[in-house]
Amino acid sequence: MSANGIITPSTLSPKDLPWQILWEKDKCSLCGRCTAVCPVHAIELGVHRQRLVQTPMGLDREPSNVYKIFYGIRQKTDPAYACVGCGMCTMVCPNECIMVHRNDEVDKLKYHIDRGGQPRRRGGRRNVVGGILDQIKFTRISMLTDPALDAGRHEFELRTLLGRILPPEENLRLQREQGWIPPVREIYPLMIGSMSFGALSPNMWEGLQMGVAYLNEELGMPVRMCTGEGGCPPRLLRSRFLKYTILQIASGYFGWDEIIHAIPEMKEDPCAVEIKYGQGAKPGDGGLLMWYKVNNLIAAIRGVPAGVSLPSPPTHQTKYSIEESVAKMIQSMYMAWGFRVPVYPKISGTSTALAVLNNLTRNPYAGALCIDGEDGGTGAAYNVSMNHMGYPIASNIRDCYLNLVKVGMQNEIPLIAAGGVGKQGNLAANAAALIMLGASAVQIGKYIMQAAAGCVGSESDRCNVCNVGLCPKGITSQDPRLYRRLDPEKVAERVVDVFLSFDTELRKILAPLGRSTSLPIGMSDAIGINDKAAAERLNISFVV
Amino acid sequence: MCRLFAVTSDEPQSAMMAIQALDVMREGHDGSGVGLFFSDLGGPFEDLDGAPILSGIFSNEGLKKLDRFMMDVGFMTKYKTSIKIPKRPPPGVPKRDIYLVRAYELPEDWEGLSDAEIKHRLLMIRLQLRRMGEEAEDMIVYSFWPDVIMIKEIGDPMTVAEYLQLDRKELQARVMLAQGRQNTNYAINLYACHPFFIQGIATMTNGENTAFVPIREFLTSRGFPGYMGYQSDSEVFTHILHFLHYRLGLGIEMYKHVITPLQDQDLENHPNAAFLKELKHTCRRMIIDGPNCVMGCLPDKTLFIVQDRKKLRPGVVGGKPGLYVISSEMCGLDAAIPDRDKSQDFQPMHLDTAIIRPDRREVETCRQTELLPLQH
Incomplete structure (x- = not known):
């Protein structure tokens, strides 16, 4: 601290911050790249005073001091500029002389990050590592009595159905009578979840769309991507690629003016319409695109003025009850595309999920139910919502599936699981576990950002500044200086890599279980867990 | 593995015909049990x-x-x-x-x-x-x-047959299903023994159905009291067929389209693509995952055999007008009808259903890729 420094309650030392920057003077070439790249300006050019004691040989001269200065970097301790640990400084340093380190104790910044009375807001997901999904093992290995399949040689039908599936008697009756049968899409069970054009940078969005188009058209994998609540670029709405897209409508209805006006010019129907009622990262809270990210392009697509924050209300303001909120809205959306497009709601994981589900079972139009668990990610939310609210996806999905079994409607309303799938990098294992617990499909968001675009965010509270448009990788930024770092072509390549390797891993799980003819939804006899309480809760076997 | 034998004959046959066929196939089963289904009965049960x-x-x-x-x-x-x-x-x-x-x-x-x-x-x-x-x-x-008699017991088929004197005259039938059991997965429980029967429909299976649990959940949640038991994973084959026959009114040609539907490209090229796609979606919960070979008998005494898509279980059908046999192994067929035209023997593959109608004039085969019979 400098001589004239003042100690206030919020005066912190680098040790009080979550991340410390370690810098090696001897290796530093003073190029300045680290200070230039830092998204939060946590480091600045430091002019350091240095005292050298010179002790000459002999007794004729007295020891003396030499005062010098040297240049380097200095970590700011003002909470507004605290290092977020993204590590971009390390990435750009030509001499590897700078590195961030996680504090070895709980940081003090936590207590001071609400200056101005504004609680912390951030992007990312719940800052808790681990989860039950990684503990689930696949225990039913086919051998001899029922030979295992060859993941590389046998045919596998890794497809799921999205849309309301009628019971066989009802379907055949309607076919005979030429009645209306709800539209059903046959899609890949791993979907890219809703991340809006706006939350994501244009380059990221374009990369994802190109990757999805390639998977569909070149590799025959019917992968689908949801737009999130931010509308859809007009050219995409009028292209054949729309059929790979799930349009999301949420409480702010952002972008829907553009979409509705494009309907007469659409060459293809969208894959489906997702109505967002809730999100795992911020249950009970609406979407939030902060003003930093609302540039002219975003504003035009969303039909709003530029430079204003865009909070979606926590609920659909025009609706009152579940009957109205769900049933009427679902029907209206069906009507928009002449009852040819499945419509389904998305809710956040909650102890009331069963009530929603039971309502949907009685609504013949409900095309699926997507549940986003507590580990879901977001571009912006209050830290408290993200860390402390929500419901774990595994037991939520399991309860819902078993409830459907009880009423005999399992798979008639497909359950889509989301929220923390692949949180620790084990995407295929997590997805397969959820499918065997009863999910018809899984959605990923954060995972695809990490794997396809190099998002550095983590559950150790690393980076997580998606909300302010400062994404150092250009994934969630609307600033061209940042998003030009991201090459859409490379993102597309990575999307394809991710899905292909996922496909192989999923086969590697299903083949030894002897399953290939259909996706093993609800095949709970194949999984076990080394936790008695969890086994009981999930109604699967306890294995030690 | 289990060994299966089914016969349909103009003349009533002794139960020993099936037992002897199982006996020649004994290398394929461990003698842990035998199950018999008789229908189109002869002898005193004929005029009831x-x-x-x-x-x-x-x-x-x-x-x-x-x-x-x-x-x-x-x-x-x-x-x-x-x-x-x-x-x-x-x-x-x-x-x-x-x-x-x-x-x-x-x-x-x-x-x-x-x-x-x-x-x-x-x-x-x-x-x-x-x-x-x-x-x-x-x-x-x-x-x-x-018109249905069933006998199941633990033990080697031939030993059980001699013990129960199954060569008796009263036990003659024109249609028989027989299974020699290999006890693999479950403790020996007679309710786990094939063939399984429900309202005139009987099937028996060789193999293991890996999709058993979700299918069981589907069937038990139909609200139909007969869909119960499931001491064996193979019982679901009987109940799926029952569901098809009684609830959906579909013929045996559709059975394979339900349990192992065609994959995308074949489906697209099928003359009944639209109908089959709907059927695949709506009956998705009845899709099996073998390896399985299913043989069975319908209420009208039609016999059939189907394989799952992976075709890892043996099955052959052969015979002559008036007498046809479906057997796990060729040696079982040889034992029952040595004087048939062997060039006409047929081993159904992953797309085939072989059907012998009650008139027993021929073996009808239908491939899944063929045009469906008219739906009524």
């Missing part, structure tokens, strides 16, 4: 005029219980065959009191009931008897249906 026949195993107490119950409902014994067994069962066969095959006169107050109602009531009585016997294990009931 729709009287339901109860088949099962009873203890002396169980029989008393049965008699009291049947009397209360109003059933009168019309005909019975008594199997007098030696005092001591051969090694590997448990001691039982009574192997029951008894035909009943329908209760008087059932007169005038519709055919469907009678079928339903017969099923409910079988289920009730099964439940009544579960606690004390004094009654095991396999079937209660007109």
Whole structure:
């Protein structure tokens, strides 16, 4: 601290911050790249005073001091500029002389990050590592009595159905009578979840769309991507690629003016319409695109003025009850595309999920139910919502599936699981576990950002500044200086890599279980867990 | 593995025909049990005029219980065959009191009931008897249906057959299903023994159905009382067929389209693509994952065999007009009909269903890629 420094309650030392920057003077070439790249300006050019004691040989001269200065970097301790640990400084340093380190104790910044009375807001997901999904093992290995399949040689039908599936008697009756049968899409069970054009940078969005188009058209994998609540670029709405897209409508209805006006010019129907009622990262809270990210392009697509924050209300303001909120809205959306497009709601994981589900079972139009668990990610939310609210996806999905079994409607309303799938990098294992617990499909968001675009965010509270448009990788930024770092072509390549390797891993799980003819939804006899309480809760076997 | 043998014949055949065929295929089963289904009966059971026949195993107490119950409902014994067994069962066969095959006169107050109602009531009585016997294990009931007899027992097929004197005249039938059991997955429980039967439909399976649990959940949640049991993963094949026949009104040609639907490209190229796509979606929960070979008999005495898509279980069909056999192995077929035209033998592959209609004139094969018969 400098001589004239003042100690206030919020005066912190680098040790009080979550991340410390370690810098090696001897290796530093003073190029300045680290200070230039830092998204939060946590480091600045430091002019350091240095005292050298010179002790000459002999007794004729007295020891003396030499005062010098040297240049380097200095970590700011003002909470507004605290290092977020993204590590971009390390990435750009030509001499590897700078590195961030996680504090070895709980940081003090936590207590001071609400200056101005504004609680912390951030992007990312719940800052808790681990989860039950990684503990689930696949225990039913086919051998001899029922030979295992060859993941590389046998045919596998890794497809799921999205849309309301009628019971066989009802379907055949309607076919005979030429009645209306709800539209059903046959899609890949791993979907890219809703991340809006706006939350994501244009380059990221374009990369994802190109990757999805390639998977569909070149590799025959019917992968689908949801737009999130931010509308859809007009050219995409009028292209054949729309059929790979799930349009999301949420409480702010952002972008829907553009979409509705494009309907007469659409060459293809969208894959489906997702109505967002809730999100795992911020249950009970609406979407939030902060003003930093609302540039002219975003504003035009969303039909709003530029430079204003865009909070979606926590609920659909025009609706009152579940009957109205769900049933009427679902029907209206069906009507928009002449009852040819499945419509389904998305809710956040909650102890009331069963009530929603039971309502949907009685609504013949409900095309699926997507549940986003507590580990879901977001571009912006209050830290408290993200860390402390929500419901774990595994037991939520399991309860819902078993409830459907009880009423005999399992798979008639497909359950889509989301929220923390692949949180620790084990995407295929997590997805397969959820499918065997009863999910018809899984959605990923954060995972695809990490794997396809190099998002550095983590559950150790690393980076997580998606909300302010400062994404150092250009994934969630609307600033061209940042998003030009991201090459859409490379993102597309990575999307394809991710899905292909996922496909192989999923086969590697299903083949030894002897399953290939259909996706093993609800095949709970194949999984076990080394936790008695969890086994009981999930109604699967306890294995030690 | 299990070994399966099914025969349909113009002339009633002795049960020993099936037992001998199982015996020549004995390398393929471990002799842990045998199950027999007889229909289109010959001998004294031929002229019972729709009287339901109860088949099962009873203890002396169980029989008393049965008699009291049947009397209360109003059933009168019309005909019975008594199997007098030696005092001591051969090694590997448990001691039982009574192997029951008894035909009943329908209760008087059932007169005038519709055919469907009678079928339903017969099923409910079988289920009730099964439940009544579960606690004390004094009654095991396999079937209660007109023109159907079933026998199942633990032990080597030939040993059991000699012990129960299955070469007797009363036990002759034009349609037989027989299974020699390989006990693999489950403790030996007679309710886990093939063939399985429900309302005129019987099937038996070789192999293991890895999609068992989700299919069981689907069937048990149909609200139909007969979809129960499932001591064996193969019982779902019988119930899927029952569901198809009774609930959906679909023919046997559709069975394979339900349990192993075509994949995308084949489906696109199929002349009935639109219908089959809907069927695949709506019947998705009945898709099996083999390896399985299923043989069975329909209420009209049609026999059939289908394989799952992975074709890892053996099965062959052959014979001559008036006498056809479906067998796990060629040697079983040779033992039963040595004088057939072997060039006409057919081994159904992953797309085929082989069907022998009740007139027994030919083996009809239908490939899944072919045009479907007209739906009514």
